[in-house]
Amino acid sequence: MGDDINKRKTGHVKRQVVRIENDAKRQLTFSRRRNGLIKKAYELSVLCNIDVALVFHSPDGHFSHFSAKSRFMTLSLSLYKSICIHTYRIEDVLYRFVCLGHDKGRYIQRILTPLQRYKAISPPGLMTA
Amino acid sequence: MGDDINKRKTGHVKRQVVRIENDAKRQLTFSRRRNGLIKKAYELSVLCNIDVALVFHSPDGHFSHFSAKSRFMTLSLSLYKSICIHTYRIEDVLYRFVCLGHDKGRYIQRILTPLQRYKAISPPGLMTA
């Protein structure tokens, strides 16, 4: 009780943007920041009337995603333009997303539905026998 | 000059999370918040050693994406699990991503590279003649 004065809350401490080595801390930060990111992605989609998709792949094989779909969207492929601001290759992430959808059954049907028009051919090394 | 006192800066005003109707304001907010989102996605990828992909589709046909790839990643499909926290269907966004990649030439080759193992079959209504 009397220790409360000594147990000062530290508040938001500045952190360098480098990999967090401590497993527990890294996991906690991931959980918190992913939620924050998702919240902001959701807000962006509503405020600015756009679709957003968010995909996460962790090295230990965990995978999660989020997306917010604009209800005002009008799809007109013929007008599509691309504004490329990527720094790394999104294809790598999406490729695994597709592979995952192809490899696993279950919930995957949801993912495959729009992709099923594409005849999947397992890439070398990813054959599941 | 003397007006400076009256021209007080308003600072960060709270906004409801509803579609911004004013075109200029919506575009400005999109630009700012997308940058913010990308920065946070990047930080998350570094801090927590994960891959992140971010895809944006606007109703007027604009499209952009971002992704950060972990350099420590080890791909082991057999261990994949899924933690599904989506609120809308990410497939819709990714489907269009794939369609876009298939429909347009150019920069698209980058995107198609990992997807080219999938034999694309144009869905009805999306044939480009």
Place this chain on the structure above:
DNA sequence: TCTCCTATCATTAGATC
């Protein structure tokens, strides 16, 4: 569209439960 400014709101690291 981007940058700068600044007041203010929002997120979050660390600790604790």
Place this chain on the structure above:
DNA sequence: AGATCTAATGATAGGAG
């Protein structure tokens, strides 16, 4: 793995250039 609290950093709306 969550929820809560606090103090501090971070993000950003509006205005101006």
